[in-house]
Structures are given as C-alpha cells and as structure tokens.
Amino acid sequence: MIGNTCLMMSRIIWRNRYIILRRTVQIGLLVLFGGANWWGWKFLMGNYSSAYVFETFYLADPHAVLQTFAAGFVMSTDAIVGGIIVLLFYALIAGRSFCSWVCPVNMITDLATYLRKKWKITSKENFFSISRKTRYWVLGLGIVLSPIVGVAAFEIINPITLLHRGIIFGFGMGWAVIIALFLFDLLVVEYGWCGHLCPLGAFYSATSRFALIKVKHDVNKCSMCMKCFGVCHEEQVLHIVGKHSGFIKNECSNCGRCIEVCEDNALKFSIYNTKI
Amino acid sequence: MADTQNMNSRRDALKTMFRGAGLLGLGGAAWGSAAIRLKASELTLRPPAAIKEELFVKACIRCGTCVEACPYDTLQLATLDDHTAMGTPFFKPRLIPCYMCTDVPCVPVCPSGALDLKNIAKQIDGVQTEKPDINKAKMGVAMLDQEACLAYWGIQCDACYRACPLLGEAITLEFKRNERTGKHAFLKPVVHRDVCTGCGLCEHACVTEKAAIFVLPRTVATGRVGAHYIKGWDEADEERLKNMKEAQTKKSSPEDELNDWEYLLDDE
Structure with missing residues (x-):
C-alpha cells in the first residue's frame, strides 16, 4: 500500500520534473535577490536588470544595455560585460530559457493559462487576436523609440522588471500593472504577454537560434x-x-x-x- | 479572372501593410508619449555622485544595487506612483536623509555609470584620486522658507544648523538684533549653496510641522547670472573682462566659469 503511494508520488514528480525544477530556480533566484535586500546576503545583489554576483562581477540584461545604448548612453564596462555574459549564455548555451526558467512573470502567466484552461475560457470567440510576430515589432519599436524619447523606451514601462523590483523592493501601485497583465492572459489572449507581445522574449528568441x-x-x-x-x-x-x-x-x-x-x-x- | 484575383490579393497585401504601419505608428506614438511623461523627474533627489538628471534616467539600469548598499535605507527604488522614472533610485530626506557615509557604499557598486565616482573624487594636493569624498556630493541644495522658519521669527532654534554635517560651512548662523523685543537676537540660518551637499539632514531635523528648510535638486533650485555680468569689485572676476575678446551675451566657454557642481545643470 505504502509502496504504491510512493510509486505514485514518484510518478507524479517525474511527470512534473521540469516544472518543479523551473519553479525551484525561479523562486530560488527571487529568494537570493530578496535576501540581499532584506537580510544583507551578498550572493546576488540587485535584480534581473543587473545583478552583482558574490560582490565580484556583474550580470546585466543585454536588452536593457542595448536600449540604453540606442538612447545615447554607453554604460560602464561592468554593465556592458555583464550584458555580454548573459547574452552569450542564452545565445550559445541555454536558448530562450530565461523566459520559463528565470522570469517571474512566467509564474503569473502560467497561472493565468492554467485557470484559463480550467475555467474553459477559450479564445474561440476570437473577439481579439494578435499575431505572434507582434513581439518582434515591439522589440524593434523599443529600440527605435529609445533615441527619440531619450530614455530606454521599454525599460521605462517594462512590466517584467516592474514585477522583479516589486517583489524585491516593494510594489507601490505597480501591482495594478501585474493584475492587468494577468487578466490580459486570462481573459483576452492565451499566452498573450509572453507569447505575443514581450520584446524580451523576442530578443532572446532572435538571439538564441544556435543555442546548444x-x-x-x-x-x-x-x-x-x-x-x-x-x-x-x-x-x-x-x-x-x-x-x-x-x-x-x-x-x-x-x-x-x-x-x-x-x-x-x-x-x-x-x-x-x-x-x- | 486570374487577373482580378491578383489585383485583389495585391490590394489585400497593401491594405495589410497600411494597417500594420498604422498600428505601428499608433503604438509608437502612444508608447513614446507615455515614455516621455514617465521619465519626467525634475523634482527627484538622486544618490550622491549621480550624473545629470537627463543622462541619469538614460543610464540607470534600475537594478537597485545602490539601494541595497545603503546602510540607512535612505535610497529607495521608484515605483509606479513615485512621480519619477520607474525603478530609478531616489530619496526623501524628510523620511530618511543621506547620512553621508565617508566610504559612500552606494556609488562604487553602480554597474551602469549612472553613479560616477569621478563626480565626488577626493582631491589630494590638487590631484584627483580614486577615493570618494562625500563632502563633494551635490545631491541637491537646501532651500529655506523664511516665513516658516522659527529662527526668522526670533524664536531660538538651530536644529538645522546643528544637524548639518558641514556645520558652520553649508549652514551658518547670521546674528541680527531683534528690534521687536529690543533685548534678543535673531540667529538666522543661511545656506551656502556651493558647500551644501543636499544630504537633507537639515530637512530631517527641522522642527516645524512641514519642514521650513528642504532640499531641492540643483537644476530646480539654482539660478545663474550669466557670463556678461562682472563683479567690478572682484579682481579675479575683473580678469575675465580682459580675456574676453568681444562683447558676448552668450557664455563663451562655460567649463572654466562653472562651479564644480554645475555639470548638473542643463546648458542650453
């Protein structure tokens, strides 16, 4: 009897091994980042825009560094090198895995999708649809707009980093944006944000063609x-x-x-x- | 028949193209104007050694490492409702001022160059070093509302003067006879803007209900006379006149005439 339960449990775990691993990585990183802010840990300071690792080197979001460059500011070597490390890691090794293994928005949109399926909110009515290619236009538009508005155009409205910062440094009114994003995925378009609009996903998709x-x-x-x-x-x-x-x-x-x-x-x- | 089909598909293709271009334009305009609104942050106090505001909102990668490095929780990252570029660091001195750590931990950890040690580099015998000198920070400048200041009423209060980390330099007390009572003195605090770091310890210490002394960013709180006015009574300033080749109402070469903090100001 107990043997059977064990077998069933291990089967369930096996059938969900990647989702368990992904959530562990996602939440683990948040705990490390949060620990730096709340309890002064020195493993991983900052957030996903840029992280100070073991107080020795920096990682940076290559998309943010690129937009900043487009806006007319060349960041310090720390951020540029950090951006290149991250870019190379995903481009050569891990593919677009940032989106499903690191990004906390993924947990929100996964929940929205789960509920969407459970409550059978299908998109058959199709009252609103967008192309999956839209994200590449958003990506391009962000780069083009940056020099025009004189600021990293996507970073200033970025709901992904808003969520990162919100969890680690406090939300303010930022949670409203996250709720909007959740409702969009739940009620309007299936995988709406991550699968259709997010330029960071587009950025990693476009750069990780040859990842191992x-x-x-x-x-x-x-x-x-x-x-x-x-x-x-x-x-x-x-x-x-x-x-x-x-x-x-x-x-x-x-x-x-x-x-x-x-x-x-x-x-x-x-x-x-x-x-x- | 085939021709009309071709025509139709071409027409459809054009339609789709224009529709796409329209959407792109609409999205771009909405996004662009939102971004311009959202980056507006004129009244924000930045961490020490911040580059000038216009560049700062570009440069800051919004990682919050400076916020974590700050031992007093002075710095915070702007959220959606903070009236400044989302995710950038700032502080509210009335809540928690900058305590001016001598090692300035918030600056060297900045990966992006938005906080630049060069702006507060210590000078030893006129030579710039790699070490920070927090007294050179120019986070803002303290402004004083005389109408709301108890000391200007004639009541003895030197809270801001005592709180100032550059006591006797950034804020001095001006002694004046109080004619109303005939036997008391005014001890009026006066801010010296070239020394003031904008740390906000005065604003924090101010005893009035709403602070009578408060820090504003230098871009907002300072004026500039312009190079065409010369202090005739000041020999050093007179020298400028000799060097001037012809009448100029525009500033010639701003660099040597600017105070060391004036890189923060917009130069038009």
Whole structure:
C-alpha cells in the first residue's frame, strides 16, 4: 500500500520534473535577490536588470544595455560585460530559457493559462487576436523609440522588471500593472504577454537560434497523440512534430513541458546538431 | 479572372501593410508619449555622485544595487506612483536623509555609470584620486522658507544648523538684533549653496510641522547670472573682462566659469 503511494508520488514528480525544477530556480533566484535586500546576503545583489554576483562581477540584461545604448548612453564596462555574459549564455548555451526558467512573470502567466484552461475560457470567440510576430515589432519599436524619447523606451514601462523590483523592493501601485497583465492572459489572449507581445522574449528568441540546449524530436517514436501541442506555450515551434525528426527551434523557451507529457519518449532535451 | 484575383490579393497585401504601419505608428506614438511623461523627474533627489538628471534616467539600469548598499535605507527604488522614472533610485530626506557615509557604499557598486565616482573624487594636493569624498556630493541644495522658519521669527532654534554635517560651512548662523523685543537676537540660518551637499539632514531635523528648510535638486533650485555680468569689485572676476575678446551675451566657454557642481545643470 505504502509502496504504491510512493510509486505514485514518484510518478507524479517525474511527470512534473521540469516544472518543479523551473519553479525551484525561479523562486530560488527571487529568494537570493530578496535576501540581499532584506537580510544583507551578498550572493546576488540587485535584480534581473543587473545583478552583482558574490560582490565580484556583474550580470546585466543585454536588452536593457542595448536600449540604453540606442538612447545615447554607453554604460560602464561592468554593465556592458555583464550584458555580454548573459547574452552569450542564452545565445550559445541555454536558448530562450530565461523566459520559463528565470522570469517571474512566467509564474503569473502560467497561472493565468492554467485557470484559463480550467475555467474553459477559450479564445474561440476570437473577439481579439494578435499575431505572434507582434513581439518582434515591439522589440524593434523599443529600440527605435529609445533615441527619440531619450530614455530606454521599454525599460521605462517594462512590466517584467516592474514585477522583479516589486517583489524585491516593494510594489507601490505597480501591482495594478501585474493584475492587468494577468487578466490580459486570462481573459483576452492565451499566452498573450509572453507569447505575443514581450520584446524580451523576442530578443532572446532572435538571439538564441544556435543555442546548444534544444528539445529534440524523434518522429519514429511519435504516436501523434498531440499532447505536446496541448501544453506548449509556443505551438508554432512544434510544427515538425509527427512530420520529421529534428530540433525544436525559434521561440521555444526550453520549458520542457512537452517532454513531460510525451508518453512515447519522442521528445527530449538534447544538444543542438549532435546525435545525442 | 486570374487577373482580378491578383489585383485583389495585391490590394489585400497593401491594405495589410497600411494597417500594420498604422498600428505601428499608433503604438509608437502612444508608447513614446507615455515614455516621455514617465521619465519626467525634475523634482527627484538622486544618490550622491549621480550624473545629470537627463543622462541619469538614460543610464540607470534600475537594478537597485545602490539601494541595497545603503546602510540607512535612505535610497529607495521608484515605483509606479513615485512621480519619477520607474525603478530609478531616489530619496526623501524628510523620511530618511543621506547620512553621508565617508566610504559612500552606494556609488562604487553602480554597474551602469549612472553613479560616477569621478563626480565626488577626493582631491589630494590638487590631484584627483580614486577615493570618494562625500563632502563633494551635490545631491541637491537646501532651500529655506523664511516665513516658516522659527529662527526668522526670533524664536531660538538651530536644529538645522546643528544637524548639518558641514556645520558652520553649508549652514551658518547670521546674528541680527531683534528690534521687536529690543533685548534678543535673531540667529538666522543661511545656506551656502556651493558647500551644501543636499544630504537633507537639515530637512530631517527641522522642527516645524512641514519642514521650513528642504532640499531641492540643483537644476530646480539654482539660478545663474550669466557670463556678461562682472563683479567690478572682484579682481579675479575683473580678469575675465580682459580675456574676453568681444562683447558676448552668450557664455563663451562655460567649463572654466562653472562651479564644480554645475555639470548638473542643463546648458542650453
């Protein structure tokens, strides 16, 4: 009896292994950042815009550094080097994993999506729809606007960093923006913010084309159950599923949800352009 | 038939293009004007060694490392309702002033260059060093509302004078006979703007209900005479006249005429 329960528990954990890991990383990072502000820890000071790691080096949001550059200010070497480290990490190794493994907005939009599905708020009525390509226009517009308005255009309205800062330094009225974002995802467009509008997601999608860690599909094992389509936040990246083997590219955020639901072992994390 | 279809699809394509361009323009205009509104922060007091406001809102990466480095919780990051660029650091001296730490922990941790140690670099024998000198900070300047100041009423109060970390330099007391009573003295505090750091300890200490002495950013609180006025009674200032080649109403080369903090001001 107990053995059975254990087996079931371990099965549930296994079936949700990536989501558990992702939440651990997301919340763990928040605790480290929060600890720096609340209790004076020195592991990770700052927030996701720029972090001071072990009081030795800096990490920075490359998108913010880029906008600032466009606005006409060259940041100090600390921030530029920090931005390059982060950019290279995602571009060469981790892909767009910032979005599903680090960004706390992901937890909000995941909750919205979960409730949307649970309460069957489908987008069939389709009273409002936006293209998934919109985010690239938002990305470009932000860079173009920065020199015109004389400030990093997206950073000044950025709900992602607003949430980071809110959790670590206090919200003020900022929570209203987060509620708006949640309601948008819940009631208006499925995966509305992360999957359609967010320029940071677009930035990492555009730069991580050749990242090493990617999900690999083996068509020979696929039974076309379509479960992966049901959970994927960026369905368009799964276009090869059931058609031919290969790597999942472009906007895939390496969340691993498709791997968890696949009962045929037709999807797994792999190294890009290798046979592993 | 095929031709009309082509025409239609071309027309559709054009329509889509114009619609897209319209949306882009609309989005850009709305976003741009919001951004311009949101970056307005004229009345904000920044941490020590901040570069001038217009550049500061560009440069600051909004990470809050300076806020965490501040041991007195003076600095805070602006939220949506703080009337300044969201996520940038500022302080309200009436709540918590800047206690002017001699090691200035908030400045060296800044990764972006928004806080620049050069602005408060210690000078030893006229040579700039890497060390900070908090007395050179120019976060703002203390303004005094004489009507609300008890000392100007004739009641003895030197709270701001005593609180000032540059006691006797940034705020001095001016002694005047109180004609009303005939036997008392006014001890009137006077702020010297070239020395004042804008730390706000005076504002914090002020005993009136709403502070009679308060810190404002230098861009807001200072005037400038202009280079065409010369102090005839000041030999050093007279020298300027000799160096001037022709009548100029515009400032010629501002650099050497500016006080060391005037890099903070907008120069038009």
